[in-house]
Amino acid sequence: MSEVFLLIGAGALAGAMNATAGGGSFVTLPALIGVGVPSVLANASSTIALYPGGLASAWVYRDGFSRVAGVPLGTMLLTTLFGGLIGALLLLWTPTSLFDRVLPWLLLLATLALAFGRRLGPALRARFRTGIVTLLVIQFLLGVYGGYFGGAVGLMMMAAWNLLDGADVKALNPPRTLLVSAANTVAVICFIVAGAVRWPEALLVGAGAFLGGYFGAILGKALPSSVVKSATVLLAAAMTIHFFLRAYA
Structure with missing residues (x-):
């Protein structure tokens, strides 16, 4: 029974985080591993659990879908779908023992994106100029x-897009939610077909994430964005340190 409350609670916190600053997988992944789900299956199950919330966000933002840095959204969508397919297959082909050693580095990359992602785009744009082909290559890699x-892939996308387009963050949110959901859609299909999902645990996390997403959006409106971001980055950093110690100490 305690595991049930742990997974629902982790899902609720993750849903609230995704509704405000992002980074919900920093909570769901450790929770799933903590109840005995192998890391590869935990990552797949976490993706499944958080997927409906991402779709809901994309639906809410549907009126704002537009070109990204001058590139048609359909082109970006196909590029992201292909990258997401490659990434999902790579995960399924990765031995759990290897993924346990790669995971801390992925968490570190995501933590840095959470901490500096919104500032990275303008900083890069001030120093570099790139073309559409480069943007599509970057988008493919982000899809993977x-x-x-x-x-934190959504923040990474916006940082990359800012290399070509200085649009306001709110204007980039609609295509961001769609393309993140696109990568997740392909991954979800692959994980289900491969039987890589622990459904009882995923459904508990998903139920919590649904509630957390709703109340988190309400809370996010009330709390200063700096407080939300700081709390998210601190939690992400703590989880990153924990998984480095778990893998290498």
């Missing part, structure tokens, strides 16, 4: 990352 792991 999204299908394989996906932590």
Whole structure:
């Protein structure tokens, strides 16, 4: 019974985080591993559990879908879908023992994106200029990352897009939610077909995430964004340190 409350609670916290600053997988992944789910299956189950919330966000933002840095959204979508497929297959082909050693580095990358992602785009744009082909290559790689792991991939996308487009963050949110959901959609299909999902645990996390997403959005409106971001980054950093110690100490 305690595991049930742990998974529902982790899902609720993750849903609230995704509704505000992102990074929900930093909670669901350790919770699933903590109740005995192998890391590869835990990552797949976490993706499944958090997937409906991402779709709901994309639906809410549907009126704002537009080109990304001048690139048609359909082109970006196909690029992301292909990358997500490659990433999901790579995860399924990764031995659990190897994934346990790769995971801390993925968490570190996601933590850095959470901490600096919104500032990275303008900083890069001030120093570099790139073309559409480069943007599509970057988008493909982010799709691979999204299908394989996906932590903070939305922030990474916006940082990459800012290399070409200085649009306001709110204007980038609609295509971001769609393309993150696209990478996750392919991954979800692959994980289900491969039987890589622990359904009882995933459904408990998903139920919590649904509730957390609703109340988290309400709380996010009331709390200063700096408080939300700081708390999220601190939690992400703590989880990253924990998994480095778990893998290498």
